[in-house]
Amino acid sequence: MTTPTPRSAAEKAEMLRLLDTSIAETRSAGRPDLAEKLIKCRRQLTTGAWHVLVAGEFKKGKSALVNGLLGVPLCGVDAVAFTAVPTMVKHGPNAAAALIPDSDENTEVLPPPIKADVKKVAEYGRTGLADDGTRLRAIEATLPRELLADGLILVDTPGLGGGFAAAAAAATMRALALADGVIVVTDASQELTAAEVDFVKHAADVCPNIICVMTKTDFYPQWKKILDINKGHLAEAGIEAEIIAVSAVLREHALDTGDHALNAESGFPVLVERLGSRLLAEHAAKSVLAASGIVRNSLRQVAETLSTEHAALTKPEERQATMRKVQANEQRAQAMSSSRWLNTINDRYADIQAKLDADLTEVVRRLDGEAVRRIKEGDPTKEWSEIVPWLYKRTNEEMTDANARLIGQIDMLAGEVAELFDSTAEDVDAASGVDLVPAQDLKLEALGSKKGSKLEVGMNAARGWSLSSSVVTTLLVTTLNPGIFIALPITAVLGSVFAWRAVRSYKSTKVDAARNEAQRAATIYLTQARADAQRASYDLIRHSRGRIRDYYLDQAAEMVSAAKHEQAAAARAVQAEGQAAATRGAAAKAELDRVSALLAEADRVADTTRRVR
16 A cells, blocks of 8 residues: 555545544534535545556566556566557456457447456557457556555556657647656666656656656666666756666565565665655645535535524524525525526537637647648658657647646636636546546658669669660760760760769659658648547546536535525524524534534645645
8 A cells, every 4th residue: 555644644634534523514414415425525535546657668667667566467568569558457356357449539439348357468458459359448457456545546558669759749748637646667778868858857747746767677787877877867857856766576576485675675665655655645635625625615504504593593683684695695506506607618618629629720730831841841761760750749749738728728617617606626626537548549651752772873874874875876986987986975974964864853753752752641640640639638628527517516506405404594593582592592603613613624724735735
């Protein structure tokens, strides 16, 4: 089990006690709906899912790292083959696996998961295919492991191959932007490359909860030197991320033999501790803040009813004003339960989607223009290997920025709706729970046009000579009249000129064909990149819209229920007289004081958590 910091553990324990007390108070106040919501919140606080993506270059030991953390060989490890589809591992009472089939982007009904043997997860992860040949999008596995008991979901992702200049980097960044943490994996074979440092920098920008892990320390004796060099690279790049050195081989042997010293030498205990102290602590703080918002919202409803009842019981002269306030609250609750704010959400999301489409269109237009200019100014037959990573990186930069703008617009909308309900956007967490599986099948096609070989160039030169008929003319002249041999240099020069022009024309034709082919390949790639980004963005829009809608529909229903309870309490208070009114007034005051104290405690816990984040 991951171990959070003492501070975060204390805050979580304090919030759990506060939840238990609040559940009792809401039940006592006759609000079982609020009690049920608080029970659900308590369950989420103790077992809520938090996603950590394991990312990095090909063959750096990501799958072996996940296996080392889990203590079982779940993910595929092979000297040649590599991970083809993501594998998501979460806690469950029994070991089980399900294969998630891939689907066409136009498919309205997603195919159901396929049950699978958990022992074959490694094979499925390497091939990306089910037993019947169905192409897979991801694999989900459950294991009864203490490490996962706090809700941790580990996601083993396919290698990138080129860092932020990899074809799938934009999709990975979209997933990282919604993840709770990321483990970036490299190995001790060499120091961090410029591409790896660039990827870590971009990953830290979208997901600040980041840990770097250097694997294979058992295989490379110079790993300590490489570790120091890598720390320097990250410091120079301004990246605040710890690098932890581990050995999956030593970890496996330590678990098999029960050797605690060897386990410590493997570095995995340090990594597990950091998962708790860094990543879990941040998730716990976020969960505590969300829980405090739910507690305060629930207790305010109870406090409002008690305050109204107490005022009606103890201040008869203000009963008319009290009843007017009750009626105003009822009218507001009825207004919030209408469809007006729902229409506002739908309209705003339509605007967000329209802006997204326009944004992606402009991004692709700009990238296509840049690609065309670079291709026209160069020779793709010589420079294609440089153009491909350049276009990948530019596309990833633009698509990552577009995704950040989309998330910002969704957060802004969530905040606007929250203000209508006297809530905050963080209470909703509109983007949580979105599918974090990054798309992988995106790449530029290889060019069919290649640089002309020496044989092809020579053949075209020969054609140039034949055009001048220099060889034939020379033979005829020297045979019929050797005295005219002086004409030979002239014909030789003419032959050379024609040959040079033929070669130049041939090369120019090859370059023009390569440019046209390169432009078509770039356009196809950018079109697919736009389609992938649009599909992922539409999923995010659809998910967040449903989450905001459902959350505030529940809030509106609570407001109606609160208004009814307040009205009923005020009506009882108006009818109470004499000793009965005094007795109930004192009881209402005591209940109100308890609820107010709980509200103050919830505010204090939230303030403390915000200060230490």
